[in-house]
Structures are given as C-alpha cells and as structure tokens.
Amino acid sequence: MYWRDMYKREFEAEVVAVDGTKVLLDQTAFNPRGGGLVSDTGTLGGGRVVEVVKEGDDIFHAMQEPAGFRVGDTVHGVLDWDRRYRIMRMHTSAHILSAVVHRETGALITGNQISPDESRVDFNLADFDRGKIQSFVDGVNQAVARELDVRTFFMKREEALATPGYVKLANAMPPNLSELRIVQIGDVDTQADGGVHVANTREIGRVAAVKTENKGKDNRRLYFTVEDATA
C-alpha cells in the first residue's frame, strides 16, 4: 500500500499470521526498515508497532506486546504520521543531495541512514571543506525551490539496468524482480528505489547541514536535517 499511496496513514487489513509479538497482514501501509530508511511506527488494533521489518517477501509488524490477534481478524492500522512524513522529506532530500554532490565532484554515495530527526549520507570523497558543504546544501535547496514533482513508475529490470545512473547498487536489487520501481525527482535524479518520498520537492521545505565526519581516508559523512521553509 505504501507504494500505491505514500500518503496513506490509516488502513484496514486482515491478519495472516501471528508469532508472539510479530504480526503478518494481507496488506500494509507501514514502510519496513530497508534501503537506509528506518521503519515506520504506529499502532495496529490499538497496540504499539515498534518496528516493521521485511523478511523475504513478508513484512512483519513487531508489536510492543503480544496483540492477541487471531488469523482472519480485521485490524485497523495507523502510522505515526509526523515521523513518516519527515522520513519522506529526508529521503527525497538525500536523493537530491547525492545527485548534487555527484554532479559537482563525481563522488558516489557509499551509505546512508534516513531517520526522522537527522539523516546522513556517506560519500567517497577526499575533500569536504565548509565551503564545499555549503555549496552542496545550496544546490539542494535550489532544486527544492524549483518545486519538482516526484514520480514513481515501474520499468523492466533489463531496461533499468541498461540506463546509466538508474541502478546505483546493482547487487542490491533482488535478482528475482522482473520489474524495478523507479523514482524520478524532476530532472535532478532518477533511480531504482523502494522507499517512500514526497510528491513534490516543495514539501521538503529547506535542507540544512548539521555536521560532517571523516570516516576513513576517502569517506566523508554529512549529517543533515529538513526544516520548514518559513523556519
């Protein structure tokens, strides 16, 4: 459901399996941990969902306490929307940031962690001074201010793999998928991606650098956050 409608914050689903605190549903709007994104949290049938994880093709909801659901029960799910919406804003920002850094330096992203309060992106870059960071962040905010639409669509795997830049981490794409989901942020970034994004960059507001760290000789880590444009 989070692929069909990334703005879905409440839903009904049927319980398919229960194992202690783990609950499997026939469908879900909870985005599981993965691709550098922390998972959604929220409630299911009034009980707390503390984490959502993907195991194979299954998405398990980890409850704080055994929920007492039975297979076949219909349950109401509610996402912690403030958290989820910040994850979406952060994630789209991270894509724009990696596109800007790549455009200006040729550096590639080596890792990322998207969290609601503070996110980070790692680059294979030797030199990352204050002036450079500011120019990257300015470049991101210029793209954000252009109010670019974010579009998702599906593409045949071979076609996506053959398009330069679409698949950043070829081995991260499960080989059993015949179609890949593509996320396109205006003319700034297009790549195969499974995560949740905002529909338009205007929703990001403004991106601000928090701090940087050296993680080895050619690895630089940039922490950033998103703020409301009026803040």
Ligand SMILES: [Zn+2]
């Ligand atoms: Zn992504």
